[in-house]
Amino acid sequence: MDWGKVASIFFILMALTSNASFVYGGDPYNLVITVAMSLIATLLKLGSRKTLGAELMATSLVADLHLIPAVVAFFGFGNTALATGLAIGALVANFISVALITIDTILDTLKEEDEAF
Amino acid sequence: MAWQHPLLRSTSARPPGDLFDALARLRPPLILTILLLLTGTLGYMAIDGFPFLDAMYMTVISVATVGFGEVHPLSKAGRLFTMGLIMGGFAVFTYAIGVFVEVVARRDLFALMGVKRMETRIKALSDHYIVVGYTPIAQELARVFRRRGVTFVVIEGEANRLRQVKNDGIELYIQGDCFHNASYKRAAVETARGIITTFKNDADNITVAVTGRIFEEQTGRDLFIVSTCSGPEAKARLERVGADYVVSPDSLIGNRIGALALRPPTKGHTSILERVAYGEYTELDLREVVVGEGAPVVGKSIRETDLRRKTGAYIVAIKRAQKKVRINPAPEEVIQPGDALMVIGTPSQLGQLDAFAAAEEQAPEPAQARQD
Helix, strand or coil, rough: CCHHHHHHHHHHHHHHHHHHHHHCCCHHHHHHHHHHHHHHHHHCCCCCCCCCHHHHHHHHHHHHHHEEEEEEEHHHHCCHHHHHHHHHHHHHHHHHHHHHHHHHHHHHHHHHHHCCC | CCCCCCCCCCCCCCCCHHHHHHHHHHHHHHHHHHHHHHHHHHHHHHHHCCCCCHHHHHHHHCCCCCCCCCCCCCCCCHHHHHHHHHHHHHHHHHHHHHHHHHHHHHHHHHHHHHHHHHHHHCCCCCCCCCEEEHHHHHHHHHHHHHHHHCCCCEEEECCHHHHHHHHHHCCEEEEEECHHHHHHHHCCHCCEEEEEECCCCCCHHHHHHHHHHHHHHHHHCCEEEEEEEECCCHHHHHHHHHCCCCEEEEHHHHHHHHHHCCCCCCCCCCCHHHHCCCCCCCCCCEEEEECCCCCCCCEEEEEHHHHHHCCCCEEEEEEEECCEEEEECCCCCCCCCCCEEEEEECCCHHCCCHHHHHHCCCCCCCHHHHHH
């Protein structure tokens, strides 16, 4: 089993699910966890050589750039509506990340099959 | 194969030690730092009910061990948590500093970033030559190419030769296995003009020639493959596997020394003709062009073509199929399709020839030309 891939997918999914929890429940803990998970998911793409590495990095950065202002809006200014709106934006980026990593996994599998021949 | 941390493992064929590896080394300490900040912030929020900003501030000053006072009074549980956080923070920060120093200093992060920039430049190249292996012959070739402004990329993986590449100030090179497809892709083989291999070992040259032919099939782009060889037998093999032109260094050197012995140069004088022939004199050049069917000069005499007035270049010889080379042809000589014209002129004058000959440019064949 490729533990690097496990870690990468784990943090991407954690970012998505905790973000969904925050959007649904508005709990501040969820927002803090979402930011941390999203930042870690971005870091895991640092130096990545995946087929869709650049696309994954870009979507992760989009999510981060939504979530960090969301934290500032939520805890700094108490603007829950703005924070939730930004978190929804990040959620879309999280979904795209999951879609991309699925495509990437399929491409990797096909490449491995090609190389096996 | 040695075990590698999953976060550092790569699926690509790129050689270890590049920018990607250096960046990957930074991931674990950065991730641990984020996890530490997350734990601290959530801990203070949950244990002592700190607001988010205060909890994060408390975490940072605890982890950084700066010794600022507590933002809010801490409960017993809060104090125990702070002690754990400080110890964890110390361990993580020590580890992080170690990794940062190792990546920046030992792996020379800035040099790796320079290599990455160079590879980006290589990706944008077209019509360049790929010189496989920085052998002594390749070194001389690199000098000629640089003098003549020919763009080329060197592929070299052997440490000593790579050091020589850097010492010689070669601008574009790929640090990689000379026989690995990934190295050729990194050298932008799909847009290259040709591949040159000058290894002493014929088997190595054959491998490079075959690799070039495989890329030719994959990309559909013609590559001009030039190789050196150890003797006639190896030459035949290399031509058979697809090398377009095979040069025997021994034969070349023998011919040149023979020519010198027959016509010894005046002491202290370097022949201009020789310098032109070997590309050492950049103001003047020789070029051989084959006249194509329907070219503007076909059926015209040399005088009628008015080539000299229009371009400034001068036809010094014509080689017609299965006939002797006509040196200094008469102005009345009529040019026919398939004629190989040897033209002398400045590089810019010679650059205009295609418009007249409308033929495929033949790569220079210095050895053969001299032998003829």
